[in-house]
Amino acid sequence: MTNTQKRILVVDDDDMLRETHVMVFEDEGYQVDSAINGQEAWDLINKNHYDLVTTDLFMPIMNGIEFILKCQEDFPSLKIVLVSGGGSDVEAEHGQDFIKFMGKRVNVDIFLKKPFSLIEMLSIVEKLLQE
Amino acid sequence: MDTRFPQKGLSIVMKMSILAGSIAALASFIVGSLIVSGSEDIVYDNALSRLKYETNIKSLRLVSDIKNFSDDAQYLVGTPPIMGIPRAINNNDIDPLDSSHLSEWRDRLATIFSELIRAKPHYLQIRYIGVADNGKEIIRVDRKGNLIRTIQDKDLQRKGDTQYFKNASKINPGEVYLSDITLNREFGEVSEPHTPVIRAATPVYFNERLFGILVINMAFGEIFNKLLKNTPRELTPYVTNEQGYFLAHPDKSMTFGFDFENDNTIQKIYPDFNLHKSHDLRDTEYSMESNGDVVHVVKAHFDPSQDNRFFAVMLATSRQNLQSGYYHLRNESFMIMALLVIISLIVSAILASRLMRPLQLISIASDDLAKGRKIKNLPIDSNDEIGELARSFDDMRHQLEDKERELIISQGHVHHANKMASLGEMASGMAHEINSPIQAINLIAQRVQRQIKNNMSFEDVDNSMQKITTSVNKISEIIDSLRKVSRDSTDEDFRDTRLTDLVQDTLNMTEERFRVNNVKFEVKYHEISENLVIQCQRLQVSQVLINLVNNAYDAIHEMQNKWIKIDMYKISSRIRLSVTDSGPGISEDVIEKIFEPMFTTKDIGKGTGLGLSISRDIIATHNGQFYVDKASRNTCFVLELPIIHTMKIINERNHND
Structure with missing residues (x-):
C-alpha cells in the first residue's frame, strides 16, 4: 500500500456521494477526510495537511469556486479536483455564469464531469498524487 | 338593475304606439276634415232643399184646399134648383119644365146647401143671392156651431153692395171669384171669435142675363191651424197675403193686421223683404236671408184667373238651424276621429308589444348571455326577420361558447x-x-x-x-x-390539503437550488398548526407558490444578501401566506402592471410574463386574494386563501382510514 502517506479531503454536500468517495479512496489506501461544504473544508485544510482535494461545485454556505479560490491563494501546491454535475447543458451554462460572477479565473488541476467512472477518477487522483 | 344599458326615454313599444296613433290621427283628421269641409255645402244645401220642399208642400195643400172649395161652388151652380128657381120666378113661381113650385125648388136647394155644409165642416155659409132687389138673398144656409140652419125669408138680407157680389157679377159664367181671406164681420164689425173667412162666388145667368150669385163662405182658421201645426219644430211657418199681412202666424195676434188696421207684416220681421221681388209671377219661389234667418217663400196662386193674387207661404229658420246638420256631422266626425285614434293607439300598442316581445326576449337573452346566465325563450322558431335575428343571435351565442x-x-x-x-x-x-x-x-x-x-x-x-x-x-x-x-392540473378538484403538503411541494422543487446557491430559505408557521387543512386545488396552489419562490430567486440570486421566507398566518377563516425575499420591493408603477399577462421584468427568454397573471387567476378561482404587500420593506407577495370548510385538524396517526 504505497498510498498510505497521501491524505485526501472530499468536499460534497451530497451525503451519499461524499460517503462513496470516502469509501473508494479508503479502498485504495489513502487517508481520507470529508467536509459537507466549502467552509468546513477550509477549516480542515487549515488544520491538517492534505495532498489532494476533490470538491463539488454547488454547495451551501461556501461553494466550490469560493473554496478553490481560497485554496489557490494559501495552498498553491494542493492538488484540486473539481467534481461537477455537468451532464446537461443547463448546468454547464449555469456553472460558467457562476464562474463569471466570481470574476476570477479558477485554475483547477482537473475538472471531473459527472458521470465519470471509478477507474477514471482513481487513475486521475493517482496520477496527480505522483506528480 | 343593469346599468350598462340605461333605459332612456320611451320604450320602442311606446314609440311605435305613438307613431301609429299619430299616423291614424293625422289620416283620420285629413280624411275627416276633407269630408266635413266638403260636406258643409252639401249638408246646407240638403237642409235648404228640405226647407224648400216643406214650403212647397204647404203651398200645394193650401192651393188644393182652395181649389176644392172653388170646385164645390161650380158644382153647386150645376145643381137643378139653381136654374129651377129663376124658371119658376119668371113663370109665376111655377117651373114650366116640371111644374115645380118655386118653394119646392127653394126647399130642394136649401137641402142641398145643408147637406154640403154638413159634409164640409169648414163651410160656414152657402147662399144663393138674386140680382133683383139689390142682391137680396134667395136661399141662405148657415152653420152656427154644430147647428145647420136655413134662414127664414124674413131674415134674408140684401148683399148687392158687397165686394164679392160686385166682383162675381163681372165674371163669365162658370168662373169663380175667390175673395181675399178676411176676418168674418157681422154688421160691419169683426165678429168674435176671430174667424178668417174666404168666399167663393160664381154668377148664375138665366136667359143670358145675370140672375144671381152663388156664394160659399169657408172658415180658413182650421186650415191655417193645420198648416201651422204640421210643421217641423225648427221651422217657423208664415202665410201672408200679397201685401205681406200675416194670415197665419204662430202668434195669432200678429195676423190680419189689415182688419185691425195695424202694420203686422212680414216686413216688420224681415225689413229687407220684398214679396214682389220675383217678376215671374207664376209658380215662383225664392229663398232669402234676413236677420240671421233663412226664409223660403212660395207664392201660392190660388186664383187661376188672376196671376197677381197669391198667398205667400213661407218657412223660416235660423241659418244656424240649417247648418246644425253640418255641425252635427262635424262633431260626429271628430268623435269618430277621436275613437279611431284611441282604437289605433290600443291596437298599435298591442301589435307593437306583440312585435316587440321577441325582440325583448332577444334583449333578455343577450343580457343573460352577458351575465353568464342560461339563455331561454329565444324566439328562433319565428318565420319573420325577428326569427332570423334570434337565429343569428343563437349562432353568435354558440360561436361565443365555442370561443x-x-x-x-x-x-x-x-x-x-x-x-x-x-x-x-x-x-x-x-x-x-x-x-x-x-x-x-x-x-x-x-x-x-x-x-x-x-x-x-x-x-x-x-x-x-x-x-x-x-x-x-x-x-x-x-x-x-x-x-x-x-x-396539467387546470381541472383539478378541490381537495382537503394540508398546508404543510403545499409547502413541501414547493420545497421539493426549490430547496436544492437554494441550498447550493446559498439562499437562506425559511418557512414559518405563525400560531398556526402545521396540520391545518384547507380546501384547495393542491397542484394549482403549489404552482403559485413555486412560481412566487422562483420569481424571488430570480430577483435576488445575484445579490450578496440572499434570503427568501414563507410566512403563514391564520386570519379568521382565511390563510394568509406571504413570500418575502431580500429584494428592495417593487416600484409603485410596476405593481400596477405586475399582474397583467405578458408583463415581465425578466430578460427575453427568461420568463413568459404569464406567471403572476395565471397565479392571480388561480387564487381568484379559490375566492382568494393575491397582491403585493406595499407596507413591506422587502418584496412581499401575499396570497390569502379561504379555508372554505371549518378548519380540520388531522391527527396524523389516527387519520389514515
Missing part, C-alpha cells in the same frame, strides 16, 4: 406552458439533484465490481447495495414530484 371553450382550453395551455417554463427554470437544480445519486450509484457499483475480487466482506456488499437502493429511491422521489407538478 369561450377554446379560450379555456388555450388558457389551460398557457397555464401548462407557464408551468413548463417554471420547471425549465428549475431544471438545473433538478439535474444537479438527480446527477448526484446517479453518480453515487455509478461509483458504488464500480467499487463493488472492483472490490469483490479482493474478498469483499458480506457487510460491505450489503452496505453498498443499501446505498444504491437509497440513491435509486431518491431519484424516484425527485422524478415523482416533477411528474406531479408538471401534470
Whole structure:
C-alpha cells in the first residue's frame, strides 16, 4: 500500500456521494477526510495537511469556486479536483455564469464531469498524487 | 338593475304606439276634415232643399184646399134648383119644365146647401143671392156651431153692395171669384171669435142675363191651424197675403193686421223683404236671408184667373238651424276621429308589444348571455326577420361558447406552458439533484465490481447495495414530484390539503437550488398548526407558490444578501401566506402592471410574463386574494386563501382510514 502517506479531503454536500468517495479512496489506501461544504473544508485544510482535494461545485454556505479560490491563494501546491454535475447543458451554462460572477479565473488541476467512472477518477487522483 | 344599458326615454313599444296613433290621427283628421269641409255645402244645401220642399208642400195643400172649395161652388151652380128657381120666378113661381113650385125648388136647394155644409165642416155659409132687389138673398144656409140652419125669408138680407157680389157679377159664367181671406164681420164689425173667412162666388145667368150669385163662405182658421201645426219644430211657418199681412202666424195676434188696421207684416220681421221681388209671377219661389234667418217663400196662386193674387207661404229658420246638420256631422266626425285614434293607439300598442316581445326576449337573452346566465325563450322558431335575428343571435351565442371553450382550453395551455417554463427554470437544480445519486450509484457499483475480487466482506456488499437502493429511491422521489407538478392540473378538484403538503411541494422543487446557491430559505408557521387543512386545488396552489419562490430567486440570486421566507398566518377563516425575499420591493408603477399577462421584468427568454397573471387567476378561482404587500420593506407577495370548510385538524396517526 504505497498510498498510505497521501491524505485526501472530499468536499460534497451530497451525503451519499461524499460517503462513496470516502469509501473508494479508503479502498485504495489513502487517508481520507470529508467536509459537507466549502467552509468546513477550509477549516480542515487549515488544520491538517492534505495532498489532494476533490470538491463539488454547488454547495451551501461556501461553494466550490469560493473554496478553490481560497485554496489557490494559501495552498498553491494542493492538488484540486473539481467534481461537477455537468451532464446537461443547463448546468454547464449555469456553472460558467457562476464562474463569471466570481470574476476570477479558477485554475483547477482537473475538472471531473459527472458521470465519470471509478477507474477514471482513481487513475486521475493517482496520477496527480505522483506528480 | 343593469346599468350598462340605461333605459332612456320611451320604450320602442311606446314609440311605435305613438307613431301609429299619430299616423291614424293625422289620416283620420285629413280624411275627416276633407269630408266635413266638403260636406258643409252639401249638408246646407240638403237642409235648404228640405226647407224648400216643406214650403212647397204647404203651398200645394193650401192651393188644393182652395181649389176644392172653388170646385164645390161650380158644382153647386150645376145643381137643378139653381136654374129651377129663376124658371119658376119668371113663370109665376111655377117651373114650366116640371111644374115645380118655386118653394119646392127653394126647399130642394136649401137641402142641398145643408147637406154640403154638413159634409164640409169648414163651410160656414152657402147662399144663393138674386140680382133683383139689390142682391137680396134667395136661399141662405148657415152653420152656427154644430147647428145647420136655413134662414127664414124674413131674415134674408140684401148683399148687392158687397165686394164679392160686385166682383162675381163681372165674371163669365162658370168662373169663380175667390175673395181675399178676411176676418168674418157681422154688421160691419169683426165678429168674435176671430174667424178668417174666404168666399167663393160664381154668377148664375138665366136667359143670358145675370140672375144671381152663388156664394160659399169657408172658415180658413182650421186650415191655417193645420198648416201651422204640421210643421217641423225648427221651422217657423208664415202665410201672408200679397201685401205681406200675416194670415197665419204662430202668434195669432200678429195676423190680419189689415182688419185691425195695424202694420203686422212680414216686413216688420224681415225689413229687407220684398214679396214682389220675383217678376215671374207664376209658380215662383225664392229663398232669402234676413236677420240671421233663412226664409223660403212660395207664392201660392190660388186664383187661376188672376196671376197677381197669391198667398205667400213661407218657412223660416235660423241659418244656424240649417247648418246644425253640418255641425252635427262635424262633431260626429271628430268623435269618430277621436275613437279611431284611441282604437289605433290600443291596437298599435298591442301589435307593437306583440312585435316587440321577441325582440325583448332577444334583449333578455343577450343580457343573460352577458351575465353568464342560461339563455331561454329565444324566439328562433319565428318565420319573420325577428326569427332570423334570434337565429343569428343563437349562432353568435354558440360561436361565443365555442370561443369561450377554446379560450379555456388555450388558457389551460398557457397555464401548462407557464408551468413548463417554471420547471425549465428549475431544471438545473433538478439535474444537479438527480446527477448526484446517479453518480453515487455509478461509483458504488464500480467499487463493488472492483472490490469483490479482493474478498469483499458480506457487510460491505450489503452496505453498498443499501446505498444504491437509497440513491435509486431518491431519484424516484425527485422524478415523482416533477411528474406531479408538471401534470396539467387546470381541472383539478378541490381537495382537503394540508398546508404543510403545499409547502413541501414547493420545497421539493426549490430547496436544492437554494441550498447550493446559498439562499437562506425559511418557512414559518405563525400560531398556526402545521396540520391545518384547507380546501384547495393542491397542484394549482403549489404552482403559485413555486412560481412566487422562483420569481424571488430570480430577483435576488445575484445579490450578496440572499434570503427568501414563507410566512403563514391564520386570519379568521382565511390563510394568509406571504413570500418575502431580500429584494428592495417593487416600484409603485410596476405593481400596477405586475399582474397583467405578458408583463415581465425578466430578460427575453427568461420568463413568459404569464406567471403572476395565471397565479392571480388561480387564487381568484379559490375566492382568494393575491397582491403585493406595499407596507413591506422587502418584496412581499401575499396570497390569502379561504379555508372554505371549518378548519380540520388531522391527527396524523389516527387519520389514515
